[in-house]
Amino acid sequence: MVRGGGVEVLSAAKMNAASMIKALKLLELMSGLESITMGGREPKPKNEIEFPTELVASSPQWIELPGDVTANILQRLGALEILQSAQKVCTTWWRVCQDPAMWRVIHITADCGYRYGLIRAMFRRAVDLSQGQLLDLNIENLGNDELLNYIVDRSSHLKRLALQNCFDISGEVLVEAVKKLAHLEELHLIIMPPVEA
Numbered sequence: 001m002v003r004g005g006g007v008e009v010l011s012a013a014k015m016n017a018a019s020m021i022k023a024l025k026l027l028e029l030m031s032g033l034e035s036i037t038m039g040g041r042e043p044k045p046k047n048e049i050e051f052p053t054e055l056v057a058s059s060p061q062w063i064e065l066p067g068d069v070t071a072n073i074l075q076r077l078g079a080l081e082i083l084q085s086a087q088k089v090c091t092t093w094w095r096v097c098q099d100p101a102m103w104r105v106i107h108i109t110a111d112c113g114y115r116y117g118l119i120r121a122m123f124r125r126a127v128d129l130s131q132g133q134l135l136d137l138n139i140e141n142l143g144n145d146e147l148l149n150y151i152v153d154r155s156s157h158l159k160r161l162a163l164q165n166c167f168d169i170s171g172e173v174l175v176e177a178v179k180k181l182a183h184l185e186e187l188h189l190i191i192m193p194p195v196e197a
Contacts, residue, residue: 063092070096079108083122103130109140120147127154136160144168152177162188 065073074096077086087097096102106126110119119142127134127150134155139147143166151158158181163169178184 071102079106079126100131100133104133105136107138110142138162140164145173148177152180157183159183160186164190
């Protein structure tokens with residue numbers, strides 16, 4: 001873990017381990033198992049995670065889960081977590097994350113500590129991974145005219161669009177986008193004032 005200016009940054013290996021633990025805990029909840037441990041020991045708190053050598057040496061049982069079960073578990077993570085971490089855990093998860101069905105619903109927000117440029121690039125990647133199968137999209141604090149046009153050009157089957165605090169989308173571009181989305185059933189425009197502490 002690297003500390004700088006009061007900010008903690010996890011290395012790629014530790015970030016992957018953190019995502020893996022989160023997904024394994026979801027699996028535990030879904031399957032009713034008493035406990036899932038990593039290498040025979042309970043995972044450490046997030047700020048103390050070490051990538052266990054036992055996972056590298058042997059193939060964990062959760063790798064052998066059917067693809068749809070793995071997809072269900074991974075979809076409980078956010079789009080950014082999937083793109084930034086989960087798909088890098090193993091080749092099985094990478095393959096599941098490349099399936100367009102995994103990207104039919106995308107919820108993404110800019111409130112997660114990433115730079116806007118990086119978030120927009122990852123968002124475009126998620127839209128591309130959907131291969132035109134995107135049906136439900138929720139964007140918070142991120143949208144602009146260019147991004148909305150990118151979505152519309154690649155997501156003609158979109159049925160639900162929610163834009164929250166997307167102040168950089170002009171009314172003209174929004175109207176034209178809605179006209180192009182023939183299958184659109186729901187449009188949510190949400191403006192919320194900032195919360196001051």
